[in-house]
Amino acid sequence: MPKPNRPLPLGTPAGVEVLTKILTQGPIPRVQIARRTGLSQAAVTKAVAPLIDAGFVTDHPAVTEETVPGRSELGIGRPVSPLTVVADSVSVIGLKVTPTDLIGVTTDFKAGIRAVRHRQLPDTSVGTVLERLADLASELIGTLEDKTDPAGPLVGIGVAVSGDVDAGHGYVRDSPFMGWRNVPVAELLGEKLDVPVVVSNDVRALTVAEHWFGVGVDADSFAVVTIGSGVGCGLYVNGEVVQGAHGVSGELGHLPLAPGNLVCTCGRRGCVETVASSDAILARIRETTGQPELDLSGAIQLAHRGDAHAREAFDRAGEVIGSALAAMVNLVGPELVVIAGEGVADYDLYDQRMRQTFAEHAFGAAGDCRLMLRSHTFDDWARGAAATVIRSYVRGESPFKR
Amino acid sequence: MPKPNRPLPLGTPAGVEVLTKILTQGPIPRVQIARRTGLSQAAVTKAVAPLIDAGFVTDHPAVTEETVPGRSELGIGRPVSPLTVVADSVSVIGLKVTPTDLIGVTTDFKAGIRAVRHRQLPDTSVGTVLERLADLASELIGTLEDKTDPAGPLVGIGVAVSGDVDAGHGYVRDSPFMGWRNVPVAELLGEKLDVPVVVSNDVRALTVAEHWFGVGVDADSFAVVTIGSGVGCGLYVNGEVVQGAHGVSGELGHLPLAPGNLVCTCGRRGCVETVASSDAILARIRETTGQPELDLSGAIQLAHRGDAHAREAFDRAGEVIGSALAAMVNLVGPELVVIAGEGVADYDLYDQRMRQTFAEHAFGAAGDCRLMLRSHTFDDWARGAAATVIRSYVRGESPFKR
Structure with a gap:
């Protein structure tokens, strides 16, 4: 060949x-x-x-x-x-940025993962993160040169970050989790590595991967809902992932469905994440149990053992997630809702209440959509970033303009 | 010609x-x-x-x-x-069904209105409504035969009804306002008139008219939000009006954003319409002012004169509509939101609170969408029904399959 x-x-x-x-x-x-x-x-x-x-x-x-x-x-x-x-015939690198870790994969042209590397972050400053991202990418480029398992030439690097991302111009406008505002990631990383860089909102990237290489191949419309440290949503409707006119869409975690006295990390009141993010659940359980030192896995254990306070926090989360799912389904009416995310370990703790609240508020036939649980790892998020590169490369979109 | x-x-x-x-x-x-x-x-x-x-x-x-x-x-x-x-070159008839009135128009191929006829309804039974619809359509067909102003041949009749409508099969699955369930409108009316009939959700029809003949010609994505006896929404994203996999979408009036103790006409709890529909506003003002005989125009007058109870009901409505707009914009991110509907007479009463709450909950750049007020009459709703016929006719969709 x-x-x-x-x-x-x-x-x-x-x-x-x-x-x-x-x-x-x-x-x-x-x-x-x-x-x-x-x-x-x-x-x-x-x-x-x-x-x-x-x-x-x-x-x-x-x-x-x-x-x-x-x-x-x-x-x-x-x-x-x-x-x-x-x-x-080609190789692609996908990188997922979280406040504590970087996750990187190399994939082939079909988004099949070939190599995975993780790297911890000492802090979330732009300088530190960009430096470590470049290091991680260089290490992954090294794996492509393995003579015993030849890979295609590298065509581009995808970076997935949570928050408001201007994918067209390759910069992060506002990422509350990272504490970033107006960071030109594509330019900064492109300079270091001399490779085209595609930057995307992380949930949008996961949705692109599902659209091109996952459930989207068989569904006319679907939503990917991610539940974990944040609550997000990617929408695929009318033949395309919904981008939002100004680059924002699918902000399920910021629907005003929670009590108005709760202030979100984004500064707004009553966002879904004030009750349903893993941090919010943990904070609630620490408060109601009077155990300020509890960590998330401890809180999950407590709930699994039947502790009423711990259960209540997960119930509350399930209820607001169920309302948010119903709101999304009532507006967009997708055929399929894929529930994905880091929070799969505790999924059983809110699943029932979530489905019950969803059923209470889903309007008419909108409630007939399939709800599918699909466990995603951080490697899948990185693969999503790779999928955005493959899509832009095939379509000849920036930075692959033909 | x-x-x-x-x-x-x-x-x-x-x-x-x-x-x-x-x-x-x-x-x-x-x-x-x-x-x-x-x-x-x-x-x-x-x-x-x-x-x-x-x-x-x-x-x-x-x-x-x-x-x-x-x-x-x-x-x-x-x-x-x-x-x-x-x-x-062709004529089209559009009919809008409300619980009290039928509104009919004839339009040309560009959805330009030629004739308008209204008809009152004594009740909302399927038999009565279908009979009056057929009468109204016959009268409109008569106007097409005016020799002094020759119109093109009639190609089809569009019917717009609120609620859950299966447009593909031409029947109304569930219309709470009409008290209808599973009514095969296209079949029943088609039998009476021997003309192809297209049945649509009314807000969806208005959105089709905006897409083909209105704001949609210049906007890559938009939402049409209708406020009045119901609260509805049509979405245009990725080159097409969002239909919903099961025919339901844009149900802004049934997002669970109002207090959970309020029961909606649809039977669910906490729907936007429990606070924001004109009936809900009127009921609230009757209750808080102790004037059970008040009608809507009386309630609007009261609020315009500064009555605190009346103002409070409109404030509550504005707040929940603003939250609903923010929820929709955070999920879908349209470029433009057109606020339309019957309720334009009282728009000033909730406009400010609506915009304020919207601004509080719109997430990042999603809030940069334009909000445009556009007064719609019932004739425009009927024109929407005509636009659905023109679209189906051009596309060769049922009942115009080529």
Whole structure:
């Protein structure tokens, strides 16, 4: 297999559409791509040829006819030539930033994770974090050069940060968790590493990964709800992840559904996170049990042992999360809600109350959406950052403008 | 001008896209259609030719070069042939159903209102309403036959009803205001009139009208919020009106943001409408002033005269509407929020409190969306129903499947 050059040979919107179908739904025969895109078979063949020549796509995969999805639609005996993406034709790095840790992965072109590295942060200052991010990225670049397991050339680095992120310009406008305002992450990291950098809101990045490489392949609309140190939400509606006109959307943790006397880390009153974030739950249990030294795992243990104060804090959280889910579903009406996040260890503690409150407030058929629990690790968040790079690279969006 | 046959000569998705651009953005030169759709000029010309032949579109409008929008982009001296839709090539009827009145309009192909008729309802039983709807539609069909002002042939009737409407199958699943459950409106009315019928949620219909013929022509994303006997919301995001996977979306009036002791007409607790609907405001003022005979206009007068009890009810409403707007904007992040509805007479009574609460809870840049007040009459709601017909007709959706 020849190593491709990094630029994708995609001259037209049709080419982007065809590669996207192969990437997200492959192995897929040309005839099915034509059917699903509305393009002619000739147009599909024309778009695919340069991708095959350059080694991004192949029609000789190690796939037998029996394993081709939708094979039966095509009629028996007709030759099929399913197309797949050459996974190791390019490599991507995804980095997730949290206040205490950096998590980094390398992935192939299909967002398959190849290597994982974690790094602790001594503080959240921009200087420290950017320096450690560059170090972590350099270490991950090193893993790509392993001669025993050759990877494709690196095309870009994705960085996922919580908060208000201007993805178009690659900077973090406001990240309360990090204490950052107006940090030009793409520029700062790009200077250090000489690689294109894509910066995204972390929940949005996870939603992109689900859209391209996860549940979104089969769902017309979905929401990814993350519950943990923050409460967030990514929305996929009308064929695209909802970005927000000003870069803000899916702020489920900041719906004003909690009591107005509670002040959020964002400074506003009554936000969902004042009751439902893991910090808020812990603070409540410390207060009601009179155990100021308790940590989160201790609080979870206490609740699992049936302590009434601890249970009450999780009940309160479940109730407000259930209301928030209902509010989101009543407004947007997704087909599927994926509940993801760090807080899976304590999920059983609020699950029942959450579902009950959701059922009480979901309006009519909006409540018929599927609720699916899906455990996500921090590596998945980093993979989300990698998925944003793959998407921008294929679409030719900044910093990959063609 | 030859009268066109009713079927649109649209064989391809490109044809639909081209006609949509002409309809919503015309007069528009072919070169600009090509630019905005990504199609080749040849493809635009090919799609347009049969539409001109059949009399739906013309390139000889009474338009001088100076009045063509975007003329300056095209370079001086180049010939332009802006295309416009022939407004009277078809007619459409739009009907809005309320518990007390039916409002009907006829419109041309551009959703321009030609005739308006109102009719009172003695009750909300399905039989009565359908009979009166058919009468009203027949009367409107009569206006189309006026020889002094010839209208295009009628292609369809749109019906807008509040509540949970299955637009795909043309029936009302649940309309609390009407007291209807599972009413096959399209079938029942279609039988009486022998004309294709499109049934929609009323707020969704208003949003379609704004998308195709209103603010949506210039906004990448917007919300239409209606305030009156109900509180509703239509969302336009990622190039399309949000339908909801199960036909429910935009239920701003049923976000659980009001006190939990208040029971909504829908049976749920704490819905926005328990405080913010005109009925809820009136009930509150009757109770706090001890005037059980007060009507809404009396209550508005009282508040305008500064009565503290009356003001308090409007303040409460403004507060919960402001919270609901913030919740919606934090989740969806539209560029523009159009506040519309019957309640414009009393808008000044809750406007300030609404904006204040919105500002308190809008998250970061999400709060930068424009809030625009736009007075809507019941005729506009009926026009929304007409717009849903025009959209389905152009797109070849049920009941216009090609």
